[in-house]
Amino acid sequence: MTVQSVSLVIAGSGGAGVVTAGSLLLEAAAKAGWYALMSRSSGPQIRGGEAAAMLRFATEPIMSHDDSFHLLMAIDWENIGRFSAEIPLVETSLIVGDPAHGDAPAALLAGRPRQAALPMTAIAEKIENGRPNMVALGAIAAMIGLPAQAMQAVVEQHLKRKGQAAIDASMAAFHAGIAAAADLPAIPKLPAVSAASAPRWSITGNEATGLGVIRGGVRFVAAYPITPATEVLEWLAPSLAKVGGVLVQAEDELASINQIIGASYGGVPAMTATSGPGLSLMIESLGLAVAAEVPLVVVDVMRVGPSTGIATKSEQSDLNIAVYGLHGDAPHVVVAANSVADCLFTTQWAVHLAEAMQTPTLVLTDQAMGQARAIVPRPAELAFIGQRLTATAAVEGERYKRYAVTASGVSPMAIPGTPGLTHTADGLEHNELGTPSSQASDHQAQMDKRSRKLTQFNYGDHWAEIIDADAGPGDLAIITWGSSTGPAREALRRFSDAGGKARLISVRLIAPVQPEKMAAALKGISRAVVVEQSHSGQFYRMLRAFYDLPRDTRSLHQAGPLAFGPNRILEQLNAWSS
Amino acid sequence: MESCAQKRKYAAKDYKSDLKPIWCPGCGDYTVLNAITRALAELALPPEEVAVVSGIGCSSRIPAYTSVYGFHGVHGRALPVATGLKLARPDLTVLVTGGDGDGFSIGGNHFLHACRRNVDLTYIVMDNQVYGMTKGQASPTTAPDWEGSKLTPEGTGINPFQPLVVGLASGANFVARVSSSDPVNMAQIIVEAIRHPGFSLVQVLSPCVTFRPEQAEWRDIVRTAVVDVTDDAARAARRLMTDDGFNVGKVLYKGSRPPFRPEFENTDGSVAELEARFAL
Numbered sequence: 055m056t057v058q059s060v061s062l063v064i065a066g067s068g069g070a071g072v073v074t075a076g077s078l079l080l081e082a083a084a085k086a087g088w089y090a091l092m093s094r095s096s097g098p099q100i101r102g103g104e105a106a107a108m109l110r111f112a113t114e115p116i117m118s119h120d121d122s123f124h125l126l127m128a129i130d131w132e133n134i135g136r137f138s139a140e141i142p143l144v145e146t147s148l149i150v151g152d153p154a155h156g157d158a159p160a161a162l163l164a165g166r167p168r169q170a171a172l173p174m175t176a177i178a179e180k181i182e183n184g185r186p187n188m189v190a191l192g193a194i195a196a197m198i199g200l201p202a203q204a205m206q207a208v209v210e211q212h213l214k215r216k217g218q219a220a221i222d223a224s225m226a227a228f229h230a231g232i233a234a235a236a237d238l239p240a241i242p243k244l245p246a247v248s249a250a251s252a253p254r255w256s257i258t259g260n261e262a263t264g265l266g267v268i269r270g271g272v273r274f275v276a277a278y279p280i281t282p283a284t285e286v287l288e289w290l291a292p293s294l295a296k297v298g299g300v301l302v303q304a305e306d307e308l309a310s311i312n313q314i315i316g317a318s319y320g321g322v323p324a325m326t327a328t329s330g331p332g333l334s335l336m337i338e339s340l341g342l343a344v345a346a347e348v349p350l351v352v353v354d355v356m357r358v359g360p361s362t363g364i365a366t367k368s369e370q371s372d373l374n375i376a377v378y379g380l381h382g383d384a385p386h387v388v389v390a391a392n393s394v395a396d397c398l399f400t401t402q403w404a405v406h407l408a409e410a411m412q413t414p415t416l417v418l419t420d421q422a423m424g425q426a427r428a429i430v431p432r433p434a435e436l437a438f439i440g441q442r443l444t445a446t447a448a449v450e451g452e453r454y455k456r457y458a459v460t461a462s463g464v465s466p467m468a469i470p471g472t473p474g475l476t477h478t479a480d481g482l483e484h485n486e487l488g489t490p491s492s493q494a495s496d497h498q499a500q501m502d503k504r505s506r507k508l509t510q511f512n513y514g515d516h517w518a519e520i521i522d523a524d525a526g527p528g529d530l531a532i533i534t535w536g537s538s539t540g541p542a543r544e545a546l547r548r549f550s551d552a553g554g555k556a557r558l559i560s561v562r563l564i565a566p567v568q569p570e571k572m573a574a575a576l577k578g579i580s581r582a583v584v585v586e587q588s589h590s591g592q593f594y595r596m597l598r599a600f601y602d603l604p605r606d607t608r609s610l611h612q613a614g615p616l617a618f619g620p621n622r623i624l625e626q627l628n629a630w631s632s
Numbered sequence: 633m634e635s636c637a638q639k640r641k642y643a644a645k646d647y648k649s650d651l652k653p654i655w656c657p658g659c660g661d662y663t664v665l666n667a668i669t670r671a672l673a674e675l676a677l678p679p680e681e682v683a684v685v686s687g688i689g690c691s692s693r694i695p696a697y698t699s700v701y702g703f704h705g706v707h708g709r710a711l712p713v714a715t716g717l718k719l720a721r722p723d724l725t726v727l728v729t730g731g732d733g734d735g736f737s738i739g740g741n742h743f744l745h746a747c748r749r750n751v752d753l754t755y756i757v758m759d760n761q762v763y764g765m766t767k768g769q770a771s772p773t774t775a776p777d778w779e780g781s782k783l784t785p786e787g788t789g790i791n792p793f794q795p796l797v798v799g800l801a802s803g804a805n806f807v808a809r810v811s812s813s814d815p816v817n818m819a820q821i822i823v824e825a826i827r828h829p830g831f832s833l834v835q836v837l838s839p840c841v842t843f844r845p846e847q848a849e850w851r852d853i854v855r856t857a858v859v860d861v862t863d864d865a866a867r868a869a870r871r872l873m874t875d876d877g878f879n880v881g882k883v884l885y886k887g888s889r890p891p892f893r894p895e896f897e898n899t900d901g902s903v904a905e906l907e908a909r910f911a912l
Contacts, residue, residue, distance in 0.1 A: 084912045255910040265910075269903055273896070274720045276712075296901030300894045302719060305745035309712040312705065316685070316716025319703055320724070324716070342706045432911065470701040470717075470724055473680045478695045478702030489651060490696065490704075 059112035060198045060242050061120045063141050064190065066129030067104045075129075075187045076107025078208055079194065080427060084256055085204040087247030089115045090429040091394070093422065095140050096366065097133055104133040106141065111198060113247055115431055117393040118540025121619035123147055124241040125197065126162065127190050128155075129174065135161035139616060143167040148241055150193070152186065170238050177230050183220070184227035192231020199243035202232060253432040259423035260285040262397035262433075263353055264293060267325045269398070270405025271440035272351065273299035274324040276313035278306055278332060281365045282421040283355035286327040307332040311339040311352065318343075318350045319479060321469035323409055323440045325351035330359045330372050333416075337379045342481040343414040344384040344504065347457065347465070349442060351404045356420040356536075358614045368422035369614025370536050370587040376416045377565050377596065385505045387415040388564040392519060392539035394428040400562060402438050403516060409440030411507050412464060418564070422537045422617060442467060448474025455486040459499050463507025508566045517563035517571050521546060522556065529578060530556035530627055531604070534585040535564065535593055538618055542585050545623035554631050567600040581606040583626045589613035642676050644669040649699050654690075658848070660812030660838030661691050661758055667818035668727065668756065669698065674823050675725075682725045685714040687739060689731040690765050691758035691838070708738030711746040711755065718751050722893060725826060726752075732759045736772040736793045743795075747802035750830040752891040756822065757795065757833070758812070760840035760847060768843035780843065795835055800869045800885060805830030807868060807885040812838040813851035817881045824883055830891040837880060850878070857882040 064079070066072045073094050083090045090111045097103040110119055122142040128134060128151040138161040143149065147167035149158050154175040172193055174186035195205055205228055213220045257265075263286045267275075275294060277287040291301040304310035307328055314324035328336065333354045343350055356372045358364035376388045387407050391400035397419050408415040445466035448454060456477040458465040465486075468475030482490040483497050491497075521543065534542045539560040546558045559575050576582070582604045586593040594609035610626060612618070647669035655661050672682060682700035686692035688707035695702025701724075705713045710728050718726040735743055735757050746755065761778075763769040769783045772793035779787050796807050806828040810818040818836065825832035837854060839847030857879035862868050868885035 081912075254912045255907075256912055257910045261910070265903075265906060268906065274716065276716060293906050295897060296899055296906065297903060298896050298899055298901075300719060300896055302715075302894060304712065305741055308709060309715075309742055309745065312709040312712035313716030313719070315705065316703070316713035316718075317720035318716075319713070320683075320717045320721035322720040324720070338706055339709060346703070346705070429912070470683050470721060471680055473678070476679055476699055476701050478698075478704055480696070480704040481706055482704060488696075 058244065059110055059116060059120060060244055061110040061123045062125035062127060062194060062198070063106050063108050063123050064127050064129070065104070065106040065134050065137060067132035071187055072105040072129065073107050075191055076109055077427070078205070078212065079109060079191060080429065081208045081256065082195070082200055082204040083111050084254060084429045085207055086201055088113060088244060088429070089254070091116055091119065091426060093119065093426045095137055097136060104136060106137045108141070111244055113244060118544055118620065119617065121621045122165070125150065125194070127194055128152070128158065129186055129190060130155040131159055135159040138162050138164070142619070148239055150238060168239055172234055172238065177234060178227055181223060181226045181230060183223035184230070185224070188224050188227035189231040189234070192228040193235040193238065195228070196232040196235035197238060197241050197243070199245065201246065202229065254429050255432055256427060256429050257394065258285065258425060258427045259391070259394040259397040259419055260355065260425060261289050262394060263327065263401045263417070263419060263424070264289040266398040266401030267351060267405055268293060268297060268299070269436065270402040270438055271323045271409070272325045272405055273297070274314065274317035274322045275299070275301040276304045276310035276324070276326050277301055278304050278310045278328065280329045280332045282357055282424050283327040283329045283353065285425065286353060286355065307335040308339065311336040314350050315339060315343055315348050318348050319470070323349065323405060325353065325405070327353040327355060329355050329357050330375070331362065333372060333375060337375070340386065340414050341380045341382060341384050344380065344386050345481045345483070346479040347412040347467070347504070348414070348479065349408040349412045349440070351401070351408050351415050351417060353401060353417040353419060355424040356418060364615055366421065367615030368420045368537065368587070368617070370420060370538065371589065371592060371614070372418060373564065373588065373592040373596065376418055383501060385508050385566065386413055387411065387508060387566070388418065389415065389562055390418040390536045390564055391423065392536060392560045392562060394423050394426055395430040395433055397423060398433050399436065402436050405440045406438035409442045410464070411511055412442065412467060413508065418536060420537050444469055445475055446472060453487065456488040457484060457486050457500060457503070459486060459503050462510060463503040463505070465503070513563055513568070517561070517568045518575065519560045519562060520575055521558040522550065529580040530554070530630055531576065531579040531582040532556065532558045532585055532623060533561070533582050533597065534558070535561045538585045538587055541618045541620045542623050544620035545627065548620060548624050549627045554627060556627055569601055572601045576604060580604050581630055583608045583610050583623065585610045585618060585623055587612060587614050587617065642673040644673045647672045647679060647699050649697055651696055653697055654693060656842045658841040659690070660760065660836070661694070663812045663815040664691070664756065664758055664818065664836055664838055665694055665697055667815045667822055668694070670815070670819035671822035671826065672700070674819065675826060677725055681723070682727070683717060684727045684729060685717065686710050686729045687734040688765070689734045689763070691729055691731040692734055694729040708734055709742065710734065711739060711742040714753050715746065715749065715751050718753055719894060727826070728753055728755045730757060732757060732761060732773045732795070733763045733771040736795055740772070744798070744802045747799050747804040747831055747833070749892045750803055750805050750889055752829055752831070752893065754822065754825045754832045755834065756836060758836045758838035759795070760838050760844060762840050762843045764840045764843055794872065796833065796884065797869050797872050799833045800865045800872070803889065804833040805887040805889050805891070806832035806883065808833070808883045809835045809837070809880050811850065811854040811880040812836055813854065814881060821883060828886060830887065830889055837878070854878045854880045856880065857884070859884065861886050863887060
């Protein structure tokens with residue numbers, strides 16, 4: 055059955071206030087047993103300014119927004135038109151505004167949504183210390199079927215320190231909002247869910263990223279702030295300290311990548327997080343980590359590029375630099391998370407891959423999933439802990455070979471402090487000992503081993519997430535990656551609910567490529583649509599270069615920051631099956 | 633363990649690898665390598681507990697010529713690698729070696745912040761006022777009227793960088809200038825630099841006899857500085873700003889700023905506790 059969900063936006067000029075209101079609603083929804091996703095959008099102001107919290111609630115886990123919103127609750131209208139492209143409204147949508155702030159701007163009315171008034175300011179004024187935000191939340195709760203006691207619990211938790219009077223004032227405004235909602239037109243309501251639902255977490259993609267690397271064993275992080283990756287680092291700073299790790303703020307991204315190279319050479323699993331501009335600066339030293347065989351993880355929370363681009367908004371356009379950016383032949387690993395919750399899995403896996411293969415591993419997430427908060431089923435415990443093959447004792451009569459040519463390509467690594475195994479790790483091409491060498495034979499042998507350790511590694515089933523693999527001879531497939539997976543997943547759901555058959559392949563292991571696994575995944579498929587958020591179709595071109603694709607493969611790509619709605623993808627499937 | 637290690641006697645040769653340096657005959661860097669190994673022997677540091685980190689350039693080849701742990705990274709980034717290594721492994725003695733181009737041009741920002749951060753490192757810069765590996769271009773410490781490079785045939789026309797003054801202004805905790813022509817003195821100063829907590833900066837006048845043959849005269853020009861070490865950075869900087877760059881052989885500044893050393897705390901925290909904060 056199609057996902058039962060309700061989508062709404064809270065917008066206004068209150069800056070963080072709007073996002074706080076959204077967060078309260080998200081938490082209350084979780085208490086009511088629902089799942090939820092909240093993204094945020096804000097104006098260019100450093101502080102305050104207009105903001106929009108986009109929320110979707112459902113009775114089962116969701117990983118993307120819907121094609122349009124049922125409700126826009128506007129605390130005021132200031133600069134709200136800025137978000138009109140991000141808030142698709144249709145004829146069944148409802149805009150609720152406060153008459154005290156005048157009429158809705160024309161930019162919001164293109165889809166001919168219904169309109170209604172809620173005098174939030176006037177209602178709030180009648181309550182001592184009452185606030186329009188809480189009136190709005192009350193009205194929303196009533197309209198979508200959120201039980202008042204769920205909000206009561208959240209408000210009590212948040213305002214405990216401010217005292218009972220503050221709690222009472224907030225709840226009075228909330229209940230006044232509920233009462234006022236009786237006069238508003240209806241939007242879809244979600245059914246109540248039994249309290250005994252499965253355990254759930256409330257987490258952002260950036261938090262999940264931080265937790266993933268800690269779970270994987272990272273204990274040294276070098277940090278240089280950059281939007282939208284900063285929250286990964288800010289979450290890690292106090293969290294690492296609690297588990298015996300350290301975060302150091304570096305002077306620039308050149309320093310942060312080289313600090314983690316130094317720490318990892320010293321035997322401590324290390325990572326940093328950045329976004330496109332920072333990744334560009336790190337590229338030369340990522341090549342050093344390839345050549346010197348230093349394990350490390352770099353997370354790129356992608357934003358709109360090129361250059362400074364749109365720093366606060368999402369795009370899947372760093373695929374090329376992540377895969378091809380390094381000079382020389384520089385085999386390394388690139389993985390990509392496909393949802394808020396998957397940031398945890400993928401980053402933990404990345405630490406495991408980096409340590410096991412002694413190689414830099416890039417993780418691609420993006421602003422959309424990094425800064426989104428989701429109510430998700432409690433993530434599973436994972437067995438991936440970074441395990442490095444180390445050399446621990448000198449062998450009598452043998453000189454230690456740091457870069458010994460082995461069958462797996464992985465050479466036992468001596469950690470400084472180990473007697474008898476001193477050596478120099480080098481970015482210069484070298485022989486097995488690590489001695490610089492310009493011999494063709496040494497270059498060939500070392501290139502072969504660096505490549506072999508990646509191609510022979512057993513990545514298991516994690517290379518991709520495949521849905522409806524056994525759906526029978528339905529010959530359609532969606533191939534996608536990263537945050538385009540959310541809407542693709544939902545498009546597939548709608549397609550199969552309507553009797554269609556298709557398969558979804560979301561690639562998590564971007565490099566090294568897995569042609570055999572892809573061939574198996576594409577068995578029986580004759581038509582495929584490749585979905586991604588990049589202007590030039592970077593993913594499509596990469597698939598074309600490395601994989602045998604079905605004869606009829608189409609590219610559905612668009613530049614950020616607007617995400618695909620599920621129906622955009624569904625249209626292609628429907629066009630094929632009609 | 634520790635008393636055992638202290639009792640062991642080491643000779644300078646115990647810290648040398650069997651690799652033959654790529655340097656030109658007469659290069660000042662030979663004696664710097666000797667002085668480093670001599671200093672390590674005097675400190676009786678077990679080779680496996682020492683790491684030498686470098687970037688790119690003639691003098692950055694030093695790690696492979698030693699028998700301690702070495703890391704030879706990319707151009708200009710030796711200090712951040714060493715910073716990460718020392719912070720992750722405070723038990724190691726970490727030295728950084730390199731040249732004036734690597735340290736003060738491409739790596740200039742890291743130099744400033746390494747001084748500021750004051751991690752317990754010893755940075756030995758072999759200053760020959762030229763890029764040797766790329767065959768003779770002006771470096772940040774080259775005089776503005778040097779016309780020996782095809783890249784800047786009229787001279788650079790810009791004033792040379794003053795590494796020790798900038799180092800003092802940025803917070804280096806130990807500053808010395810030595811000459812490669814006196815390896816015994818150099819070794820003693822390196823011993824002091826390693827012993828001194830925090831970021832120690834040692835500038836070595838180390839001639840490039842190939843691209844700056846006139847630097848062969850440095851051995852006759854240099855003189856022992858007639859100053860005593862000070863803990864007053866302003867005083868040390870004033871002296872340096874008024875000398876001609878050839879006063880060598882002395883520690884010029886020793887500060888007492890505690891090194892930057894974030895603790896890997898022994899904590900009762902656990903990953904499960906971090907996860908619990910997300911649970912509803």
